[in-house]
Amino acid sequence: MADFGKDSTASDPRTQYLKDYQPPAYLVEDITLRIELDPAATRVTSRLTIKRNPAAQAPDQPLQLDGQELELTALRVDGIALTENEYQVEEGKLVLEDLPDDVTLEIETVIHPDRNTALEGLYVSGDMFCTQCEAEGFRRITFFPDRPDVMARYTTTLVADKNRYPVLLSNGNPVEQGEMDDGRHWVSWQDPFPKPSYLFALVAGDLFCREDSFQTCSGRQVTLKIFVEHENRHKCAHALDSLKQAMKWDEETYGREYDLDIFMLVAVNDFNMGAMENKGLNIFNASCVLATPETATDADYYNIQSIIGHEYFHNWSGNRVTCRDWFQLSLKEGFTVFRDQEFSADLNSRPVKRIADVNLLRSHQFAQDASPMAHPVRPDSYIEISNFYTVTVYNKGAEVVRMIRNLIGSDGFRKGCDLYFQRHDGQAVTTDDFVAAMEDATDIDLSQFKRWYSQAGTPLVSAAGHYDAQTECYQLTLSQQCPPTPGQELKAPFHIPVEVALLDTTGRALALKLEGENATSGTHRMLELRENSQQFNFVGVKTSPVASLLRGFSAPVKLDMARSDEELAFLFANDPDPFNRWDAGQRLASQTLLQLVRQVQHGDTLTLEDRFIHAFQATLEHSTLDAALITQALTLPSESYLADQSDSVDVDAIHTARVFVHQQLADHLFDSFLDIYHRHNDDESYRFDAASMAKRSLKNLCLGYLMETIRGEARNVCFTQLEKSHNMTDTLAALSSLAQHDWSETDDYLQRFYQQWQHDPQVIDKWFAIQAGSRLPDTLQRVKTLLNHPAFRFTNPNKVRALIGRFCMANQVRFHAADGEGYRFLTDQVLALDKINPQMAARLVSTLSRWRRFDANRQDLMQTELKRILSAPEISKDTFEIVSKSLD
Numbered sequence: 001m002a003d004f005g006k007d008s009t010a011s012d013p014r015t016q017y018l019k020d021y022q023p024p025a026y027l028v029e030d031i032t033l034r035i036e037l038d039p040a041a042t043r044v045t046s047r048l049t050i051k052r053n054p055a056a057q058a059p060d061q062p063l064q065l066d067g068q069e070l071e072l073t074a075l076r077v078d079g080i081a082l083t084e085n086e087y088q089v090e091e092g093k094l095v096l097e098d099l100p101d102d103v104t105l106e107i108e109t110v111i112h113p114d115r116n117t118a119l120e121g122l123y124v125s126g127d128m129f130c131t132q133c134e135a136e137g138f139r140r141i142t143f144f145p146d147r148p149d150v151m152a153r154y155t156t157t158l159v160a161d162k163n164r165y166p167v168l169l170s171n172g173n174p175v176e177q178g179e180m181d182d183g184r185h186w187v188s189w190q191d192p193f194p195k196p197s198y199l200f201a202l203v204a205g206d207l208f209c210r211e212d213s214f215q216t217c218s219g220r221q222v223t224l225k226i227f228v229e230h231e232n233r234h235k236c237a238h239a240l241d242s243l244k245q246a247m248k249w250d251e252e253t254y255g256r257e258y259d260l261d262i263f264m265l266v267a268v269n270d271f272n273m274g275a276m277e278n279k280g281l282n283i284f285n286a287s288c289v290l291a292t293p294e295t296a297t298d299a300d301y302y303n304i305q306s307i308i309g310h311e312y313f314h315n316w317s318g319n320r321v322t323c324r325d326w327f328q329l330s331l332k333e334g335f336t337v338f339r340d341q342e343f344s345a346d347l348n349s350r351p352v353k354r355i356a357d358v359n360l361l362r363s364h365q366f367a368q369d370a371s372p373m374a375h376p377v378r379p380d381s382y383i384e385i386s387n388f389y390t391v392t393v394y395n396k397g398a399e400v401v402r403m404i405r406n407l408i409g410s411d412g413f414r415k416g417c418d419l420y421f422q423r424h425d426g427q428a429v430t431t432d433d434f435v436a437a438m439e440d441a442t443d444i445d446l447s448q449f450k451r452w453y454s455q456a457g458t459p460l461v462s463a464a465g466h467y468d469a470q471t472e473c474y475q476l477t478l479s480q481q482c483p484p485t486p487g488q489e490l491k492a493p494f495h496i497p498v499e500v501a502l503l504d505t506t507g508r509a510l511a512l513k514l515e516g517e518n519a520t521s522g523t524h525r526m527l528e529l530r531e532n533s534q535q536f537n538f539v540g541v542k543t544s545p546v547a548s549l550l551r552g553f554s555a556p557v558k559l560d561m562a563r564s565d566e567e568l569a570f571l572f573a574n575d576p577d578p579f580n581r582w583d584a585g586q587r588l589a590s591q592t593l594l595q596l597v598r599q600v601q602h603g604d605t606l607t608l609e610d611r612f613i614h615a616f617q618a619t620l621e622h623s624t625l626d627a628a629l630i631t632q633a634l635t636l637p638s639e640s641y642l643a644d645q646s647d648s649v650d651v652d653a654i655h656t657a658r659v660f661v662h663q664q665l666a667d668h669l670f671d672s673f674l675d676i677y678h679r680h681n682d683d684e685s686y687r688f689d690a691a692s693m694a695k696r697s698l699k700n701l702c703l704g705y706l707m708e709t710i711r712g713e714a715r716n717v718c719f720t721q722l723e724k725s726h727n728m729t730d731t732l733a734a735l736s737s738l739a740q741h742d743w744s745e746t747d748d749y750l751q752r753f754y755q756q757w758q759h760d761p762q763v764i765d766k767w768f769a770i771q772a773g774s775r776l777p778d779t780l781q782r783v784k785t786l787l788n789h790p791a792f793r794f795t796n797p798n799k800v801r802a803l804i805g806r807f808c809m810a811n812q813v814r815f816h817a818a819d820g821e822g823y824r825f826l827t828d829q830v831l832a833l834d835k836i837n838p839q840m841a842a843r844l845v846s847t848l849s850r851w852r853r854f855d856a857n858r859q860d861l862m863q864t865e866l867k868r869i870l871s872a873p874e875i876s877k878d879t880f881e882i883v884s885k886s887l888d
């Protein structure tokens with residue numbers, strides 16, 4: 001009857017505003033779907049039971065259904081077929097006027113999964129069908145009010161050829177199945193919990209299933225199933241272990257029990273995101289779920305545990321209580337990232353987890369805040385919502401939840417969460433509702449705090465301390481300011497929790513008493529900074545203290561406090577808060593590195609002070625410090641973090657300075673690195689636990705430093721590790737260090753690695769990434785050659801991320817080459833990719849959005865490329881939004 005063309009091109013990109021939100025005119029109570037799967041033409045029949053929404057703004061609003069790239073073949077209202085003049089089709093919407101208040105709608109559409117390279121909606125990956133409906137993919141399957149505040153009960157029948165697709169999965173519990181005469185079979189699934197369309201999922205294929213079970217706290221038995229392609233059948237154990245750990249943790253920590261009889265995980269090779277929390281049927285990017293010691297690194301094991309936890313936790317924070325609209329995305333994502341961070345911290349090393357999270361925030365989120373794409377945790381507007389699955393919404397969103405916990409305490413936070421789940425179960429709500437539950441459970445006013453949701457930018461907190469020996473008073477002045485961001489020139493003061501301790505000369509934290517208090521209490525305080533500037537007077541302080549501020553990174557701010565290198569070295573050696581101890585080391589290293597950057601720029605001879613080397617040596621040789629913490633402490637701030645600390649980024653000088661410090665430390669401490677390497681190198685079989693990971697991380701850190709010296713001894717250590725290693729962590733660490741050197745052995749070992757692993761796409765992704773991450777001058781040439789490698793596939797997001805993404809987003813010195821060749825390369829890839837997968841194209845191009853941070857020459861080059869993209873015909877609205885905002 002009608003053909004709905006693409007509406008994803010940016011001929012008329014429309015901005016959506018939070019302030020325009022209106023409740024839906026109609027609600028859908030039930031939807032019955034029948035999906036006859038065929039790669040070339042899948043027939044979708046849906047029956048919707050619809051009711052006018054009493055909360056709608058006007059009583060006579062029409063019913064609007066979203067649809068994209070659908071062929072409509074039939075439309076019936078209460079059993080009567082409509083002709084083409086009885087409905088309207090406009091801009092991706094099907095509009096029906098004058099419907100009764102209660103009505104049944106039947107819709108038949110045909111879709112083409114094999115042509116769907118955007119990987120949104122229903123698509124084909126290898127020999128299987130799968131779906132991705134968040135945020136707006138369901139409209140590519142059938143016409144529906146595709147918005148999260150329409151929650152319906154789903155019954156889904158899947159029909160497919162039995163030989164090709166023996167496994168047919170959807171949300172909820174399987175209720176019926178049967179066979180047909182034509183070689184097809186069918187399975188019906190029923191999900192008793194009303195859910196928004198973005199949580200719908202189906203999977204069909206010839207898949208191996210591993211089964212396990214979990215007994216919930218109330219004694220119910222839940223069947224756990226993981227579905228993978230047959231060649232991956234040996235890679236499921238870690239995912240199932242992680243799932244059981246997550247289910248138990250959520251019961252113990254949040255009192256949340258799982259609610260269906262079955263919980264399923266599926267691994268898919270072609271997937272835009274990491275994973276998706278569809279009700280009862282979580283779909284994972286294969287790289288985020290499959291692992292064996294031989295094929296996955298410690299980092300992979302760690303990520304898998306955390307991502308499995310994250311998706312599982314969504315069952316409550318996202319599925320049972322969902323978002324009213326997509327501006328509220330952080331309601332589920334910020335909260336759930338916070339939950340998965342705490343899960344990982346409880347199961348592994350808490351300080352190491354905190355350091356990793358803060359590193360990510362500083363390198364990526366602070367950079368986003370300083371770019372034209374800066375936006376609040378709850379954005380006010382968007383053109384394409386896919387562009388707002390960002391570090392700001394996710395990771396800063398998690399920091400906002402963490403600050404709430406810092407302000408109302410752990411017990412108050414748990415009470416707030418209980419109230420939130422109880423009050424809003426089965427509803428689609430807002431971040432304001434979340435904060436209200438926290439306030440109501442504790443009687444603490446968070447109205448000023450809510451500015452964290454509406455104001456963008458990274459606040460700068462300045463601190464100054466003054467000690468008066470006469471009055472035994474330590475006066476701490478904290479002030480705040482926040483730089484302008486797009487659309488927000490002036491910011492009102494934030495409500496910032498700043499945890500503080502005062503240390504004596506031995507590093508012991510003093511008992512604290514603020515002016516006006518009756519007695520001392522505790523050795524640390526959560527100060528609340530609410531004004532532009534505030535003074536806190538600590539009394540009864542017998543000796544001049546060193547203030548340890550923002551302990552545990554109690555707020556996502558930049559802290560500015562003038563500190564001498566001596567004071568930082570003291571904190572690096574003595575602060576009892578492991579995070580601040582690490583942070584002092586990073587500040588010391590940053591100050592040193594930025595000083596060296598200036599030396600490079602002036603053409604001076606580079607020198608590294610002995611004091612710096614000694615501070616690092618003391619940590620390296622520390623006898624009682626946890627090996628994982630030593631590794632973190634001795635890892636220099638990244639080039640992107642140093643870039644963020646610079647007024648105008650000088651990529652070459654930053655790179656030169658950082659390599660210089662690595663080489664100096666390696667030369668001076670060679671014997672220590674070698675000795676510690678050998679002491680931590682043993683033949684034990686692989687175990688995934690904090691102690692074993694810590695050992696491997698320190699060993700491989702030492703290897704990395706040793707390799708900077710290019711001494712024969714170091715090369716031999718590296719080659720031996722490559723020959724003897726029986727786990728991917730050690731193999732990859734050695735191969736990555738080797739790939740930084742232009743030696744004949746480098747290509748030999750890369751070749752051998754490829755020969756050994758060519759059958760395993762996940763390992764080959766690592767092989768691409770290592771080469772794309774090399775600092776060698778010919779890396780771009782190599783990346784271009786690899787684009788034509790038979791193992792590279794442009795339609796596979798993991799391959800694009802591993803090769804193109806790694807080079808453009810994580811190889812600062814080669815991507816930003818002064819001749820602009822890296823920028824031209826990126827632009828060519830973005831333009832090609834935009835026609836296939838707009839989400840991936842938009843993500844890649846965002847790396848150009850920071851062009852203002854660079855020198856005039858690079859600014860010109862980057863702008864030229866952004867303009868080239870903008871002038872290309874028919875770019876997607878995803879890419880249009882990023883590029884046009886970048887140039888604004």
Ligand SMILES: [Zn+2]
Binds near residue numbers: 310332333336
């Ligand atoms: Zn999530």
